[in-house]
Amino acid sequence: MAQGRMRLTAGLSAAFAVVTVAGMLESAGPARISGSPFGYVTPALAADNGDLFAPIAEVLRHPRCMNCHPRDDRPRQGEDRHPHQQNVVRGDDGLGFTNMRCTSCHREENNAYSAVPGAPTWHLAPLSMGWQGLNNADLCAALKDEKRNGGRNVAALVEHMDKDKLVLWGWEPGGKRAPVSTPHDQFVKQLKDWAAADAPCPKS
Amino acid sequence: MTASSSLTDIFSMAPQAGAAAMPQPSRRSFLKLSGSGLILGLAAPIPDLGGAAQAAAWPAGLATDPFVRIGPDNIVTVIIKHLDKGQGAATGLATLVAEELDAGWTQIRTEFAPSDPIIYKNFAFGVQGVGGSTGLANSYEQYRRAGATARAMILAAAAKEWGVKPSEIAITNGVVSIKSGKTATLGALADAAAKGPVPSDVTLKTPDQFVYIGKKFPRVDSAAKTNGTAKFTIDQQMEGMLVCVIARPPKFGATVASFYATAAEKSPGVVAILQVPQGVAVLAKDTWSAIRGRQALKVSWDESKAEKRSTADLVSEYRALLDKPGAVARKDGDAEAALAKAAKIVTADFEFPYLAHAPMEPLDCVVRYDGSSAEIWTGSQLQTVDHGTACSVLGLKPEAVQLHTVWAGGSFGRRAIADAHFVAEACAVAKAYGKPVPIKVIWTREDDIKGGYYRPIYVHRVRAGLDKDGNVIAWHHRIVGQSIMAGTPFEAMSVKNGIDATSVEGANTLPYAIPNLTVELHTMKVGIPVLWWRSVGATHNAHATEHMIDLLAKEAGQDPVAFRLSLLKDKPRHAGVLKLAADKAGWNTAPPPGTTRGVALHESFRSYVAQIAEVTLKPGGEFKVTRVVSAIDCGVAVNPDVVHAQMEGGIGYGLGAALRGAITLKGGEVEQANFDTYEPLRMSDMPAIESYIVPSAEAPTGVGEPGTPVVLPAVANALFRATGQRTLQLPMNKQKYQSGPLKA
Amino acid sequence: MSISVNINGEKRKLDAAPDTPLLWVLRDELGLTGTKYGCGAALCGACSVHLDGEVVRSCQIQAQDVEGRTVTTIEGADDKVAQAVKAAWNKLDVAQCGYCQSGQIMSAIGLLSQNAKPTNDDIDKAMDGNVCRCATYHRIRAAIHEAAKSV
Structure with a gap:
């Protein structure tokens, strides 16, 4: 799923500007860039900053994240992302059907005995945040689109994926579930690098 | 050549085997308890026990309780000799008494009988117990006689009191009356009736006189099962009771090598950790403490004698035998010679997985043992076997052990066990603990799914030949599988000449007129405990034979219903249900858009069932069964609504197995654990059902099981017609079904 | 740990370890055995009860979660909807072995309390978490429609 690091992608011109600035100021510490939520560019920026999104996409595509970001009304389960057993659906509010609420079974923490997963505000991402099957370009666009992402600017997105307890559950999912493979601190760094580069999206 | 071989026969130890052969008791007697009304039944030991190992040494005279009790409070209590695990035994037996007694339905109550292998024996088995869909069939005359005898005694008492002839008295809906307008309740006459003689013979009603039989009356257990008051084994609560869960080996045949109990002993609420032959028992003050205590327990297992093969190993060993001749279960003509001459040969190899029963109430048993006597509470399906096993584990005589039968939360065969292992285990715990407190042993769902006693794996090969005109001239059916009966006390009577009748039933009774027909069996030895699973041999044989018939119908260019009927010219009851189902399903009309119909037919437990399934293909290779039309010929339907319920539930149970049911082994360990990995049928899978x-005026035959096996081939045949794909491996989620050229 | 909770309209003090599943508190401590154990893992619905009016699997609720809250079990479910559901279950003789039916009924009450005229599709979504191994689903569906007539 990870894309080739050095592969040239479209969007080169935008990337070029950033890389140039970064390269120029490398020895003088982080450069301040207007429009970046963090106000600076980190040295980690690669030659093709369209690829900055690739490791993020890899995390977002992990079953622990993607299972609750379907583009239909069925949450998914398991490493094979099968539809949630028991005909579970999102309901009007993303919290389940009338009497089959997420909280009918999922509580605020993982259940050590039954392995039923839990985290605060366990719910299904809204349809507008449905990511399943999207390529990196579309996934990135969906992630950034404030009309679809719950009105979050890039800084708020990073904050969300850094601090939200339901997001963090992906790294401590309990039971026999595989946690997200990228360590969370590394993921946050990837996000910040991406954000710092003005959150560029790849073309495909 | 084709002896009927249903489970009924397997259990038939006494010479009077079979439902229709209910013997007259050698002596009727009548018991009364002073001041408590009329109690009626058979108190005479009938020393005709057949070969049941557990029953052989049973002392006479244990029998005490009768069948019908009429109290001065006007309550008529029917004593139910069989476990009711949902199949409606209590309602059915009560109906028979109410019918002949002319009782009012609302005055009827039921009570489970105590354990008694003589008074309460199943006439199909020779001991007390139920299974093989024999519950109502074997009791049909017995319970009606009990009701009729009580009626005659009530009439005699009323005649004496009112100075009229019994023939001038009527009983309607529990009210005794004469023309003058004088009336009395059954209860008011019960004491007087108890003082009179017991009639030596009574006349039973003719079907045209039936008030209850053949009509819908409410189940006796609906209210208690709707308001939460019905008490199952797991609900038993007694002073000082301990709850126990047992750590059992992960591989079948392993034993405890050693265990580390310190952490478990310190776990809150844990009272004792005990080694028993089955594993290590954790006793605690409540269920959660026991479960948590077991989590803290560390056990090392000696796996030197354990079964370590995986499912794939077993299946490949089984498949290798498909090429080799087996023991012959039926041979008409010469199938091989006819195949050699056939214009077309169709071959199909089938594979069926292990299946767990997974009743909603997991296995459980309460034992209170004080060193010299014991009481047991459990959903006992084979009371005589459970009782006898308890005696041998506890070293007590039968009269020192009281077995209380309790409502059971499903069974599907799981509570009828030749080695009574879960009762034995609970008794072993009670004995090891050695204190006279009640101990409730509970199996968790994981224990249940991993606990063995599965429907065995079977592999089949069917080869059939058609002549140039499309006539079936040869049928060669070879079955490979584990014997359910081998190694049990039932082996001697059920395994003959290398053939376990339950392995081939339904295959060796193929009803179709095929001149050259061979059925063969290879019996495998595997260290996985296996058991009958709702409809037993029919679970696999119905699918292999009925799917094959559709493959042949297609080769012959014939409609599947017409094709079957052409081969059933001298099988009117088979043909009868097939025609009824086809008619009601509208077989000859176009199915709803996007749906395809499939048909199947099978006889089991002496009942005949045909079903027509409608399926709709979904994107992605999945499908939904939208409607099933079912027709059964089960003789007299004592309570038609209970028959319909058994068909609805039986279809659902079979469909669940068809869609997703499989227990698999890896290195001898079961890979499934709970309802996520052994996913049962759920509401959204359930088709609309018409039953x-x-x-019929024939004696009643089984209804608990015969609905289950037919739905598998009916669905497979619908999918075959929709897609051209065969369903050779179960469950059906092993393959994707894509619409193909054979659109029906 | 002492926990105060309203169970079936009665104030109760529970004396249970905080992580004890509500299921076992109800059954073993309070003797309310109508609520059944079926899987212990929110896979079968046999233990369904209402927590502050919401259908929950009591095997997943811990004793510490119910402090100050209201629990209704099959024994205490008797509002208008509950009565209609129980009457329909009786009328259609839904139960076979009956073991799962407490949970089925509690789920059905939850459905009908919010959706007085559920479609078959609504029922498929509302009831799929309640397993019945006797497969009485056909009658459960019919009984929900029947109860809807009088809700």
């Missing part, structure tokens, strides 16, 4: 009953 029809062929009117």
